[in-house]
Amino acid sequence: MSGVEDNAIINNVTMEEKIFKILLSYSAESKDLEQTHRELCDLFNVSDRFDDAKFIENCCISYRHDYGLLDEGTQGLIQAEVKEVMRAIKNNAPYGR
Numbered sequence: 001m002s003g004v005e006d007n008a009i010i011n012n013v014t015m016e017e018k019i020f021k022i023l024l025s026y027s028a029e030s031k032d033l034e035q036t037h038r039e040l041c042d043l044f045n046v047s048d049r050f051d052d053a054k055f056i057e058n059c060c061i062s063y064r065h066d067y068g069l070l071d072e073g074t075q076g077l078i079q080a081e082v083k084e085v086m087r088a089i090k091n092n093a094p095y096g097r
Contacts, residue, residue, distance in 0.1 A: 018043055046086045056082060 019040065026036040042048075049055040059082045060067045060075070067078060 015043065047090050050083060050086065059086075 022031075022036060022039045022043075025031050026033070031039075056079055057067075060078045063082060064070070064078055067075060070078070
């Protein structure tokens with residue numbers, strides 16, 4: 001697969017399926033609300049993905065659709081920019097809504 005699909009796939013499982021599984025286990029009362037909340041938040045935590053080469057590549061492709069056609073030096077610059085955006089999101093998470 002190239003790029004990021006509308007329904008993002010992580011380890012061959014869509015985000016929708018992961019969310020459904022977490023909520024299903026809560027509704028089956030095998031998890032409490034706090035644990036369920038923590039698992040849902042962890043799904044969207046970019047901090048754990050700074051070293052995930054595939055995630056970074058997918059972000060780069062979403063940001064620049066011509067990413068795969070660029071030379072390695074330019075790709076490196078795009079990767080650095082994407083990581084800085086991720087870092088900015090992480091640093092500002094406490095100031096959310």
